[in-house]
Amino acid sequence: MGSTDYQFEGWMGLDKGAANGNMVWQKFEPKPWEETDVDIRVTHCGICGSDMHTLRSGWGPTTYPCCVGHEIVGHAVRVGSQAEGDIKVGDRVGVGAQSGSCLNFDGNCEACATGFEQHCNRMTGTYNGTYLNGGKSFGGYSLYNRTPSHFVIKIPDAIPSADAAPMLCGGITVYSPLRQNNCGPGKKVGIIGVGGLGHFGILFAKALGADKVVAISRKGNKKDDALKLGADAYIATDEDEDWAKNNAQSLDLIISTVSSSKMPIVQYSQLLRARGSLIQLGAPEDGGLEIPAFALIAKGIKLGGSLIGSPAEIREMLDLAATKKIKPWIEERPMKEANQAIQDMDAGNARFRYVLVNEW
Numbered sequence: 001m002g003s004t005d006y007q008f009e010g011w012m013g014l015d016k017g018a019a020n021g022n023m024v025w026q027k028f029e030p031k032p033w034e035e036t037d038v039d040i041r042v043t044h045c046g047i048c049g050s051d052m053h054t055l056r057s058g059w060g061p062t063t064y065p066c067c068v069g070h071e072i073v074g075h076a077v078r079v080g081s082q083a084e085g086d087i088k089v090g091d092r093v094g095v096g097a098q099s100g101s102c103l104n105f106d107g108n109c110e111a112c113a114t115g116f117e118q119h120c121n122r123m124t125g126t127y128n129g130t131y132l133n134g135g136k137s138f139g140g141y142s143l144y145n146r147t148p149s150h151f152v153i154k155i156p157d158a159i160p161s162a163d164a165a166p167m168l169c170g171g172i173t174v175y176s177p178l179r180q181n182n183c184g185p186g187k188k189v190g191i192i193g194v195g196g197l198g199h200f201g202i203l204f205a206k207a208l209g210a211d212k213v214v215a216i217s218r219k220g221n222k223k224d225d226a227l228k229l230g231a232d233a234y235i236a237t238d239e240d241e242d243w244a245k246n247n248a249q250s251l252d253l254i255i256s257t258v259s260s261s262k263m264p265i266v267q268y269s270q271l272l273r274a275r276g277s278l279i280q281l282g283a284p285e286d287g288g289l290e291i292p293a294f295a296l297i298a299k300g301i302k303l304g305g306s307l308i309g310s311p312a313e314i315r316e317m318l319d320l321a322a323t324k325k326i327k328p329w330i331e332e333r334p335m336k337e338a339n340q341a342i343q344d345m346d347a348g349n350a351r352f353r354y355v356l357v358n359e360w
Contacts, residue, residue, distance in 0.1 A: 010142025019056035021339040030146035031135025039078035045140035046071030046166035069140030070126035083149035096168035100124025158322035174201040176309035197257035261287035269295040
């Protein structure tokens, strides 16, 4: 099973001020151990926008103290006797944004039964959640993590740990809707927002074989980066007042990664061809989005949303990343500098994902 002579410690948010770089390093008590669990010695953890939303209670009241971080990679140090996935002590493994669901225990959960565990109404986030056994979930800004094995993913040897970490949330959050909406040859795809999620959107849309990938952002300062990532074209909406007209009916699928209620969703919908789809990923703190009713009706457009991805989809994504040698744009930061790193990320300085690294 592995040794248990270790302590769970990490960066804890004690109140809303934690988002301003005031997390405190302290011990915490993980969920009560079950024989389906895996303990992970954390080596890497990506910084996700969700971390900031949660630290500042932006999506609703956070249950403090809270240790965020759900792009976790490390090595298994304890594996329960009933663990899934053929995980062994020493294996390199990862955990994304979900670490629990009902797993269809009562036979009545359609989401879990059909392999969409992320939509289970007992979905447990990797932090700020509560497991079925009453334990609280704590994330990867830490030395160790305990997660039910169903949500622990073995990392392919071909992917470095620092690259794999942000794929477990940032990567899968865009990969899943691309796959679910048949991104591939013959499709023209738009990615709104060139950041932690958006840059993965460009990488995976190209890897899946889309005919054309268009990066969309407010300003032109990310154009060169977007083209280097593989985008075929770039739209800067603040710098071309006729951008919607000039690019009308040019896309089959749009993935929106931005989290603002002020996004010009009516104009975005004009970019879609008849029966195209716009999938919203960003969850605004500042209000709801307008529904472009006339555009939806006139062109038969579908407006939808997507939430992370299932463990099966994560494995599929990692296999593709290994095969296609997908390389995210990351910057490694020492775990001890997490308070500064989250402020830098919140200020938009990441190009395009910070990954915290423990010094073992």
